[in-house]
Amino acid sequence: MSAPTTRPDTTPATAPAATPAPAAPPGRVLVTGATGDVGTALVDELTRLGTPFRVLARRPGQVRGFTERGVDAVEGSFEDPAGLREALRGCEQLFLNTPPSPHQFRWNRDAVDAAVAAGVRHVVKVSASDANPRSAIPWARDHALADEHLRRSGLAHTVLRAGAFTKNLLVEAAAVRRGWLPQSSGHGATAWVDVADVAAVAARVLTDPAVRGGTGEDGRTYLLTGDRPLSYPEVAEVLTQVLGHRVRYLHVPAPLFHGVLRASGVPAWQARGLVHQFVDVVRRGHDGGRRCSDDVLDLLGRPARTVADFAREHRAELGAA
Template identity: 75%
Template sequence: MSVPTHPAPGRVLVTGATGSIGRPLVDELSARAVPMRVLCRRPEQVRSFTDRGVEAVLGSFEDGASLREAMRDCDQVFLNTAAGPDQFRHNRDAIDAAVAAGVRHVVKVSASDANPRSAIPWARDHALADDHLTRSGLAWTRLQPGAFTKNLLTEAAAIRRGWLPQTSGHGATGWVDVLDVAAVAVRVLTDPGVQGGSGERGRVYRLTGDRPLSYPEIAGILTETLGHRVRYVHVPGPAFYLALRAGGVPGWQARGLVHQFVDVVRRGQDDGRLCTQDVPDLIGRPATTVADFAARHRAELTAA
């Protein structure tokens, strides 16, 4: 990640440090010697980070006292919560803990389709949490990523066989690599010039590639990049739901995914097609393309 050099920031608390965004974020902050503490749910995670020389503490979004203690003496918090039935509460309690701990600035991972009236649980919860952050009095910056290219790996077995099943039809959306999201987070956490203020003076960055892509278009990109034909296969919404449930996806999440791919992507609701130049503007290089991502994961997406 190549970003400009700025005055050293204060201590950062990183949540979600073992996730697909948090891991590269911690690696880069550590490489830059940024004062940092990571919040871990399990003792073995704490040991793993401390063995690498990264300060780590045990805590949970379920335990407000542990959040406040983890944020003690921290200037900023990187807030990234997992989708789940309690996602809004986790965000709300973390924001409240940041206020109580005297944190100055929160960088929150939100969603490009955040909408308080959405039928998608995580889109609705993000919107409600975003509003809570705006009203908190904290300085804030929201990162609103589009669809994650890493989610294509959930269909790796089908892609290896030449199929890309989805229910989104020819609807298109903006896509982003989680490594680009991490790179943007590094820039925001280390450069006060791109951070937001409090209340309505906060900043929102929408993180996408340069153009919206449909699943049929992605199938074409995979075909060209991987060297074997990949065909888009349209799956009706009810069948898509049943396939998700058969694969072990909880009912609430499966229903949310159907709404996401049918309402937001296929029908173009909630500005799903909107793409920006925020990624290259912030990290100083072009956003990672779907082709770049596929090439990086060629071994996983190509039959032996």
């Protein structure tokens, strides 16, 4: 599922031609989306493991920030396929994580094609648990189409289909502090996953050939979720127990939810997609949004982080009593 937050998405501007990247040592990974939630955690994990990697950053200031931390970084964007190919020079693997956008399928497709042209051997792609080529949710549809393009690319690949990010609960932090958890999903349940677990699984796949996929139909897909689906009313109960103050689920009719999103600056395409996601996937259970798996446990050797774990970590933001 990996639903985006309800904050408006900023489409990257076309980047200038990237500065030529130095030759990379064998085994290096190019990390895209390095300033996002999953990418930030993955950079920390690969650094801890001592894995050679390079990050692709959209802005000069981001490049400087990474460089000052000792991280190899080059400037480029998904809008610049030539720059992507240059950034991939000498890299054996690509971690592909694109932000929600009307251009998301094209960005994924062009990045996969750039990886083929650059001689990359293996791609780890973040996808969505509700990916469906016929979905009314733009990112779910685009992920499904991009996953199929990757499968047909001839590259070895591993697809990480992530559930709903627990971090998205922080979008409602102000309401939670006042004792409410508003949403349009009713009692429909969905599978949740922590972004730190997605990053840890990505690091495992990038560093352990035994858990990677092959080409075509032999590519591997992992479903990354916690151990059970939770509805928003159930999440409200978890928050109540962890935070020490009463949090109640507040049902918001879909038209009102859409209006609130638009009034807060969410683009029309994204607002429509979020309504479909919470009404169709979560409330009505379409497209496997409730499915859970043991893939996080099997790959990491520990249970997946729970919504309660997340709430304990973010007690200050959510308003612990």
